Amino acid sequence: MREKRVPTVGIALIPIITMVIVLFVGIFIYGADPHIPIMISAVVASLVALYLGFSWKELEQGIIKGITLSLQALLILIILGTLISTWLAAGIVPTMIYYGVEFLSQSLFLPLAIIICSLVAVSSGNAWTAAGTIGIAVMGIGTVFGYNPAMVAGAVISGCYFGDKMSPLSETTNMSPGITGVELFDHIRNMMFTTMPAWVISVILFFFLGWTQHSKGGSADTITTLQNDLDALFTISPWLLLVPIVVLVLIGLKMPAIPGLLIGSILGLVMAVVVQGVSIKEMLAMMVSGYTQQSDNEIISNLLNNGGIEAMMYTISLVMLAMSLGGILESTGILETLVTSLLKFAKSTGSLIATTVVTCISANVIACDQYLSILLPGRMYLSAYKKRGLHPKALSRTIEDAGTMTSPLVPWNTCGAFMAATLGVATVQYAPYAFLCIISPIIAVIFGYFDIKIAKLDTYDEIHAHDDEEPPEEQQQRPYILNNKVDFD
Numbered sequence: 398m399r400e401k402r403v404p405t406v407g408i409a410l411i412p413i414i415t416m417v418i419v420l421f422v423g424i425f426i427y428g429a430d431p432h433i434p435i436m437i438s439a440v441v442a443s444l445v446a447l448y449l450g451f452s453w454k455e456l457e458q459g460i461i462k463g464i465t466l467s468l469q470a471l472l473i474l475i476i477l478g479t480l481i482s483t484w485l486a487a488g489i490v491p492t493m494i495y496y497g498v499e500f501l502s503q504s505l506f507l508p509l510a511i512i513i514c515s516l517v518a519v520s521s522g523n524a525w526t527a528a529g530t531i532g533i534a535v536m537g538i539g540t541v542f543g544y545n546p547a548m549v550a551g552a553v554i555s556g557c558y559f560g561d562k563m564s565p566l567s568e569t570t571n572m573s574p575g576i577t578g579v580e581l582f583d584h585i586r587n588m589m590f591t592t593m594p595a596w597v598i599s600v601i602l603f604f605f606l607g608w609t610q611h612s613k614g615g616s617a618d619t620i621t622t623l624q625n626d627l628d629a630l631f632t633i634s635p636w637l638l639l640v641p642i643v644v645l646v647l648i649g650l651k652m653p654a655i656p657g658l659l660i661g662s663i664l665g666l667v668m669a670v671v672v673q674g675v676s677i678k679e680m681l682a683m684m685v686s687g688y689t690q691q692s693d694n695e696i697i698s699n700l701l702n703n704g705g706i707e708a709m710m711y712t713i714s715l716v717m718l719a720m721s722l723g724g725i726l727e728s729t730g731i732l733e734t735l736v737t738s739l740l741k742f743a744k745s746t747g748s749l750i751a752t753t754v755v756t757c758i759s760a761n762v763i764a765c766d767q768y769l770s771i772l773l774p775g776r777m778y779l780s781a782y783k784k785r786g787l788h789p790k791a792l793s794r795t796i797e798d799a800g801t802m803t804s805p806l807v808p809w810n811t812c813g814a815f816m817a818a819t820l821g822v823a824t825v826q827y828a829p830y831a832f833l834c835i836i837s838p839i840i841a842v843i844f845g846y847f848d849i850k851i852a853k854l855d856t857y858d859e860i861h862a863h864d865d866e867e868p869p870e871e872q873q874q875r876p877y878i879l880n881n882k883v884d885f886d
Contacts, residue, residue, distance in 0.1 A: 401450040408449070409734040412442035412726065413763060431809045432715055439722040446729040456725055463724020466766055467716050469655070470525075470811045474709045474716075476658045477529045477819060478687075482704030483665030484533075485688040486675050488631035489640050493534035494700065495633050498541050498620050506542055507607035508600050510535050510552040511559075511833075515596070518560020521648040522567040524805075524812075526658065527557040528819050530641050536820055537700045541623055544610055548603075550822040551830025554805050555599050559833055562801050563592060566651060569771060569801045576775040577789040577796075587790045590850040591798055591840045599832040606830075626694045632672050640664045703821065712818035719765035719809040727764060727773075735759070736777050746785060750795050750845030753778055754838045757799035761807050770800035788852035798841035802834045 416438035423434035446456050484490045501509055514535065518527035532553040539549030561567050565581060574584035627633060644661035648654060666684070669675040675683075683689075687705025692698050726732050736756055743749035753774050760770035775796050782792045804812035808824035817824045828834075844850060 404445070404449055404729065404731050404734045406734060406738045408445060409731040409738075411445050412438060412722075412731065413735070415441040416722070416763070430711075430715075432718055435715070435718045435722055435809055439718065439725060442722060442725045442729075442731070445731070446725060449729060451729055455728070459724040459728030460721045461724070462728065463720040463722075463766075464717055466724075466768060467720045467811050470815065471713050471716060472655055473525055473658065474713055474815060474818065475706055476655060476662060477525075478704055478706040478709040479684040480529060480658055480662040480665060480704075481533060481708075481819075482683045482688040483662050483669055483680065484640070485690075485701055485704055486673060486680060486683055487637065487640070487665045487668035488633060488673050489637045489665060489668065490534055490537060491627045491631045491701070492633050492635070492637045493531075493641075494537040494541060495624055495627050496635065496638075497534060497538040498624065501538060503542050504608060505604070506539060506544065507548060507552050507603035507610075510539065510549060511556040511596075511600055511603055514553050514556025515559045516556075517645060518557045519564045521560070521645055522564035522570070523648060523654050524554075524557035524561035525815055525819075526644075526648055526654050527560060528553060528816060529658065530644060530661070532557060532820060536822075540700060541620060541696060544607075546820075546822050547826040548606060548610065548830045550816070550820045550827035551832065552603050553820060554816055554827060554831045555596075555603075555833035558802055558805060558831075559592065559596050562797055562837075563588065566649070569767065569797065572768070573771055573775065573793040573797050573801075574790070576772060577779055577793040579788075579790040579793045584790055584793050587794050587850075587852060588797060591794060591837065591844060595833055595836040595840050598836055602832050623694065623696055626692060626697055630690065630692065630697070634672070637668060637672065640668060709818055712814045715809055715814050716765075716811050719814075720811070723764035723766055723769060727769065732760070732764060732769075732773060733777070735763075736773055740778070740781060743781065745846075746787065746848060746851060747842070747846030749778075749781060749785060749787075750791070750851075751842045753792065753795045754799040754842055757796055758803050758838065761800065761804050761810050765807070765810050767801060767804035767810065767812050770804060771796050774800070783854065786854050788854050791852045795841050795845075799838040802837040806831060806834055 416434070419434040419437045420431060423429040424431060443456055447453070514527055514531060517531045518524055521527055535553050536546065536549055540546060562570060563585060564570060565585060570585065571581060574581050640661060643664065644657055647660060648657040666680050669680055670677060683705065685706050687703060687708050688701060690697065690701040692701075739752050739756055743752045756774045756778070757770045760773050761767065764770065764773070775792065778792055779789060782789060804810050805816045806824065806828045807813045808817065813824040816827070820827070
């Protein structure tokens with residue numbers, strides 16, 4: 398067996414620089430999809446790994462483990478494709494839009510959108526579930542009101558990720574304190590100091606943005622025409638809203654996302670057959686190929702032609718390729734080398750937090766997964782925080798401020814790809830309007846440099862701060878993160 402070498406910073410940067418170059422050239426110069434640039438980056442990373450002494454079998458295992466991390470996300474995407482098509486056919490989404498345009502204020506729509514999505518996401522504990530249910534309806538209502546879909550998607554994502562970050566039911570909210578040894582509700586309370594200001598600023602920004610866009614919105618005649626057309630195409634009833642309510646209640650009762658969304662899809666199928674009179678044969682076809690509805694009303698045609706498993710395959714293939722690259726980089730120690738090297742720049746509390754933020758964002762871009770953006774810095778920076786007299790909850794808050802919140806801003810990240818597929822807006826288009834996701838890491842860095850609400854270790858903690866540190870020889874033998882089984886449920 399060939400001896401494996403630890404990658405130097407220079408060698409570790411080769412696949413990273415390659416990825417940046419090929420993604421830039423492919424996307425911004427040739428207008429290509431990110432799939433092939435990501436694949437090329439994975440090939441270069443594999444060549445670097447072979448140079449370091451890794452066998453193809455070991456690389457293959459890293460790829461499989463990387464994809465395994467995303468399997469839950471891929472299954473959710475597939476199920477969500479069926480859910481969107483069944484809810485459209487059942488008239489559930491049209492009913493949401495019908496009543497939404499009637500009861501929601503047009504001028505206040507954007508701030509109301511972030512507030513509504515925040516409440517749903519907090520209750521469900523899952524940004525994806527919130528986006529795939531209420532988020533789709535909000536997108537439709539925003540389109541009817543005449544808002545730029547990118548703005549609406551930004552409001553939806555800001556609200557959904559506020560809930561995903563602050564809900565005790567959220568996987569990431571449990572994972573961050575779990576890997577840093579912090580009590581869950583201490584972690585949530587500590588996050589309030591950075592998250593609430595970011596959320597309030599986001600709501601204010603959406604208020605002014607919505608006010609400036611109000612004059613461009615849909616007229617009363619347009620809204621009335623849309624409601625009449627929806628009423629002609631579907632049986633509109635408030636009883637249909639029981640389906641999304643049931644789904645949210647089930648997930649709020651700690652039912653995992655996959656069975657919860659699957660139940661929602663089945664209920665949608667039943668409603669489509671019973672209420673709208675769609676045949677089972679048609680429904681089975683729609684769940685694969687998506688719901689289609691021809692209408693003279695362009696708004697309805699744009700709103701209702703959506704869903705299906707096939708519509709999700711673009712995103713699924715991108716996630717699989719991205720996670721393959723992330724698996725190679727993580728299992729070969731390339732990511733660990735880069736993270737360790739970043740610690741050299743952490744000379745103060747502010748720079749340590751800034752370094753953590755940069756690491757989380759880099760992991761979202763390079764490793765392409767939200768979980769790794771939390772796991773990597775959470776494990777590797779814990780000792781550094783304790784040595785500086787900082788409480789571990791300062792670390793758990795920072796990795797959420799940066800890792801959780803920036804994940805939907807990267808097109809090839811599992812979260813970015815999911816949101817783009819679900820909301821029908823490209824990541825690069827909605828990213829400038831996802832205010833909460835942008836503001837959160839900025840506030841984290843500002844609070845770090847000005848020492849605002851940075852938790853310190855107490856006397857007992859300081860005495861035992863380094864009790865859990867591993868001897869150097871054990872650190873060298875420690876397996877990489879992907880080789881450890883982590884249960885997020």
